[in-house]
Amino acid sequence: xxxxxxxxxxxxxSRHKRGNQANTExxxxxxxxxxxxxxxxxxxxxxxxxxxxxxxxxxKSTIFKQIKLLFQTGFDERELQSYTSxxxxxxxxxxxxxxxxxxxxxxxxxxSSKYGLSIDNKEIGEKLSEIGGRLDYPRLTExxxxxxxxxxxxxxxxxxxxxxxxxQVPDCANYFMENLQRLxxxxxxxxxxxxxxxxxxxxxxxxxQFSPVGENKKSGEVYRLFDVGxxxxxxxxxxxxxxxxxxxxxxxxxxxxxxxxxxxxxxxRIMETKELFEWVLKQKCxxxxxxxxxxxxxxxxxxxxxxxxxNVCEWFKDYQPVSTGKQEVEHAYEFVKKKxxxxxxxxxxxxxxxxxxxxxxxxxxxxxxxxxxxxxVDETLRRRNLFEAGLL
Amino acid sequence: xxxxxxIGGCPSDYVALSVSILSFVFLFLRSTLPFLIHKVPxxxxxxxxxxxxxxxxxxxxxxxxxMSLNVVRFHRRHWWxxxxxWGVWVNxxxxxxxxxxxxxxxxxxLYSVFVKRRLFPIRSYISLPLALLPWVAWAALxxxxxxxxxxxxxxxxWAVPYICFPVLYxxxxxxxxxxxxxxxxxxxxxxxxxxxxxxxxxxxGVWVVAYVxxxxxxxxxxxxxxxxxxxxxxxxxxxxxxxxxSFSQPLVSVMSLNKKESxxxxxxxxxxxxxxxxxxxxxxxxxxxxxxxxxDKLLLNKRFRCSFMEFADSCLAGESVHFYNxxxxxxxxxxxxxxxxxxxxRHIIEKYINTGAxxxxxxxxxxxxxxxxxxxxxxxxxxxxxxxxxxxxxxxxLAKDYWSSMFFLKFKEEAxxxxxxxxxxxxxxxxxxxxxxxxxxxxxxxxxxxMPRDPPTLDARGSHLH
Numbered sequence: 001x002x003x004x005x006x007x008x009x010x011x012x013x014s015r016h017k018r019g020n021q022a023n024t025e026x027x028x029x030x031x032x033x034x035x036x037x038x039x040x041x042x043x044x045x046x047x048x049x050x051x052x053x054x055x056x057x058x059x060k061s062t063i064f065k066q067i068k069l070l071f072q073t074g075f076d077e078r079e080l081q082s083y084t085s086x087x088x089x090x091x092x093x094x095x096x097x098x099x100x101x102x103x104x105x106x107x108x109x110x111x112s113s114k115y116g117l118s119i120d121n122k123e124i125g126e127k128l129s130e131i132g133g134r135l136d137y138p139r140l141t142e143x144x145x146x147x148x149x150x151x152x153x154x155x156x157x158x159x160x161x162x163x164x165x166x167x168q169v170p171d172c173a174n175y176f177m178e179n180l181q182r183l184x185x186x187x188x189x190x191x192x193x194x195x196x197x198x199x200x201x202x203x204x205x206x207x208x209q210f211s212p213v214g215e216n217k218k219s220g221e222v223y224r225l226f227d228v229g230x231x232x233x234x235x236x237x238x239x240x241x242x243x244x245x246x247x248x249x250x251x252x253x254x255x256x257x258x259x260x261x262x263x264x265x266x267x268x269r270i271m272e273t274k275e276l277f278e279w280v281l282k283q284k285c286x287x288x289x290x291x292x293x294x295x296x297x298x299x300x301x302x303x304x305x306x307x308x309x310x311n312v313c314e315w316f317k318d319y320q321p322v323s324t325g326k327q328e329v330e331h332a333y334e335f336v337k338k339k340x341x342x343x344x345x346x347x348x349x350x351x352x353x354x355x356x357x358x359x360x361x362x363x364x365x366x367x368x369x370x371x372x373x374x375x376x377v378d379e380t381l382r383r384r385n386l387f388e389a390g391l392l
Numbered sequence: 393x394x395x396x397x398x399i400g401g402c403p404s405d406y407v408a409l410s411v412s413i414l415s416f417v418f419l420f421l422r423s424t425l426p427f428l429i430h431k432v433p434x435x436x437x438x439x440x441x442x443x444x445x446x447x448x449x450x451x452x453x454x455x456x457x458x459m460s461l462n463v464v465r466f467h468r469r470h471w472w473x474x475x476x477x478w479g480v481w482v483n484x485x486x487x488x489x490x491x492x493x494x495x496x497x498x499x500x501x502l503y504s505v506f507v508k509r510r511l512f513p514i515r516s517y518i519s520l521p522l523a524l525l526p527w528v529a530w531a532a533l534x535x536x537x538x539x540x541x542x543x544x545x546x547x548x549x550w551a552v553p554y555i556c557f558p559v560l561y562x563x564x565x566x567x568x569x570x571x572x573x574x575x576x577x578x579x580x581x582x583x584x585x586x587x588x589x590x591x592x593x594x595x596x597g598v599w600v601v602a603y604v605x606x607x608x609x610x611x612x613x614x615x616x617x618x619x620x621x622x623x624x625x626x627x628x629x630x631x632x633x634x635x636x637x638s639f640s641q642p643l644v645s646v647m648s649l650n651k652k653e654s655x656x657x658x659x660x661x662x663x664x665x666x667x668x669x670x671x672x673x674x675x676x677x678x679x680x681x682x683x684x685x686x687x688d689k690l691l692l693n694k695r696f697r698c699s700f701m702e703f704a705d706s707c708l709a710g711e712s713v714h715f716y717n718x719x720x721x722x723x724x725x726x727x728x729x730x731x732x733x734x735x736x737x738r739h740i741i742e743k744y745i746n747t748g749a750x751x752x753x754x755x756x757x758x759x760x761x762x763x764x765x766x767x768x769x770x771x772x773x774x775x776x777x778x779x780x781x782x783x784x785x786x787x788x789x790l791a792k793d794y795w796s797s798m799f800f801l802k803f804k805e806e807a808x809x810x811x812x813x814x815x816x817x818x819x820x821x822x823x824x825x826x827x828x829x830x831x832x833x834x835x836x837x838x839x840x841x842x843m844p845r846d847p848p849t850l851d852a853r854g855s856h857l858h
Binding site for chain 2 (some may be wrong): 082085086089133135136168200201202203204205221229231233234237240261262263264265266323338380
């Protein structure tokens with residue numbers, strides 16, 4: 001009997017030992033998984049989230065493209081070629097908008113003949129307008145280029161172009177029209193500048209991850225940059241990106257003070273930007289987020305300020321011009337900058353005491369300027385990181 | 393020492409009160425349960441407010457009757473317990489009048505959309521107060537003249553003109569219903585309208601009889617008690633029978649409250665009976681996709697469209713594809729069936745075009761205004777411009793990224809697998825797209841059940857064995 005008991009005990013013991021072995025294996029596996037998860041969360045924490053926000057056509061996607069060009073591998077030939085159809089589409093759309101706009105203006109100002117196309121150009125105009133309304137645009141042939149140039153140079157169209165702020169003429173119109181011959185070449189590959197000028201309304205969200213390599217080329221923050229659409233319907237999607245944001249880059253196109261929204265032609269663009277900026281500032285999740293305000297499209301602003309007074313916009317109605325020329329441009333810019341600063345500080349509460357707020361003057365098309373601006377942004381964020389770490 | 397017929401609190405009163413409380417709770421549940429069970433998002437704009445105001449008006453009506461008929465025993469000490477507040481204001485403009493006005497506005501919307509074929513041009517927050525104006529004027533008149541006695545009775549001189557109001561409104565409602573009764577509605581709207589009219593006429597009849605009896609026999613105790621009990625009970629049944637959501641939320645009205653059926657959530661296309669508008673089935677043809685073909689041709693294939701839709705949803709740009717999908721369904725409705733076309737067009741406008749719509753699309757101001765101010769909702773080219781604009785947007789924005797996304801690879805794999813007649817393996821897991829690696833949101837706003845991953849069914853294998 002003792003023998004059976006001992007045997008049974010032996011079996012029990014060996015079973016227990018096997019159980020122990022299985023346990024340690026399981027433990028090792030679980031520990032490995034835990035370690036991996038920890039590593040990944042730590043890695044994720046080091047990724048800084050940047051959001052590009054702003055109203056429609058404020059330059060967000062152009063800044064996005066610039067960042068891609070500067071800090072990622074840039075655009076390879078295939079990607080550059082994929083922009084050809086976009087650029088051609090922009091050309092056709094511009095001509096259609098101008099032609100249809102001229103017709104409307106001619107109707108509304110029945111007395112003057114300023115907006116009436118010359119007889120020979122009328123037919124060409126109709127043809128181009130019909131092409132512009134199609135889904136599939138034809139390739140830019142030599143003949144089409146000649147037609148387009150004829151229409152573009154027609155005084156009625158040029159007159160309509162001066163009133164382009166009442167229509168939805170894209171900013172790239174002049175640039176593409178000037179370079180039309182080059183764009184229609186059979187072996188045309190868009191240059192970087194062409195790609196930056198190309199206009200596509202962003203819908204949904206796009207992101208890239210990059211690292212702005214510093215001088216020592218070793219350390220560098222990893223940034224994840226999100227680009228969004230700016231039209232009103234796109235803004236309901238922004239809320240999904242608002243968690244854990246390091247910095248918001250808010251783009252405001254200051255040259256748009258005499259233009260109306262694409263999605264609501266009864267609303268001034270600067271007034272919309274103002275309201276949107278206030279809304280973004282008041283968001284709870286941005287209490288600790290740094291704000292970088294990019295006052296964009298300075299190149300267009302420069303040229304426009306002397307021709308169209310700032311006070312056509314309600315927000316700037318107390319503007320008084322003091323001089324002319326370059327001094328005036330600077331004065332106007334400082335005025336606008338002060339307005340945005342005032343707006344920021346009006347919407348700051350005691351929770352936002354140590355929130356960083358910087359304003360930058362940008363022209364998103366200028367690569368050097370964007371690089372310099374981004375380096376400043378990077379520096380600010382780095383300093384902010386150290387500050388926060390120091391506190392902890 | 394007055395009896396309970398004067399100051400209230402008789403047993404029959406409490407019975408009537410409990411009936412009215414139960415009926416209001418039932419009404420509230422009936423209006424909110426479909427949304428809770430099927431997790432339908434709260435509608436926006438007048439499709440939410442008019443039913444909500446109807447529920448509030450029902451509550452006001454019942455409460456005002458309880459208070460002004462002395463059903464509940466309390467001392468009228470405070471100013472807010474006065475007869476005028478309950479019997480005149482809450483009963484009229486904020487109760488019964490509001491109910492009838494809401495229904496008239498709803499009927500007018502139906503007339504405008506289905507007979508005149510255009511969206512009703514006056515916003516609800518203007519038209520509803522306008523419809524309510526006569527009641528408010530009458531209540532103000534009563535407040536000034538103060539004809540009510542301490543039992544909250546108004547005397548024949550005032551009661552006769554008072555009865556004109558509901559009668560006028562009912563007449564207007566009957567007129568509008570008569571103007572639309574030739575339309576073949578698909579969601580019981582006409583039935584609900586007639587039911588509402590009948591129930592209201594019946595209630596008014598009961599009210600008149602009760603009033604006459606009360607006036608002529610003011611001293612008979614049991615008559616007082618019975619009439620007010622009857623009035624409260626009839627009013628409770630009125631509010632329950634009057635309510636309907638088929639005007640503002642036709643799809644919700646056809647959803648059953650049975651939770652097991654909640655997976656069969658119908659789209660408008662399915663509810664209208666448009667062929668081939670449901671989920672993907674095994675019989676849908678595959679497609680040899682050539683990225684050089686124009687996007688609109690590729691989108692005609694249902695499987696490709698679903699795959700593209702999933703990709704667009706993943707980068708929060710799905711509304712354009714969903715819109716395109718439903719417009720394609722609209723185009724399949726024959727032109728000689730204007731009622732169905734109008735239903736579908738109205739549904740698309742409410743879901744995609746209205747400012748602040750749940751899946752508002754990115755179109756220009758001009759295109760949007762053209763659609764919202766159209767004079768013919770059944771016109772075949774109503775949404776053509778918007779569809780073109782969005783197709784351009786998809787082409788220039790999403791198409792490029794789609795070709796290099798995992799969604800496309802998955803689509804090609806599934807197509808290859810299907811052609812070799814293999815088991816339909818679930819290709820799930822990492823849905824990578826070059827646009828967006830991770831958006832941590834608790835609920836994907838675009839989550840739609842358009843491609844249920846069915847486990848391999850016997851049919852697929854069976855057909856292989858034959």
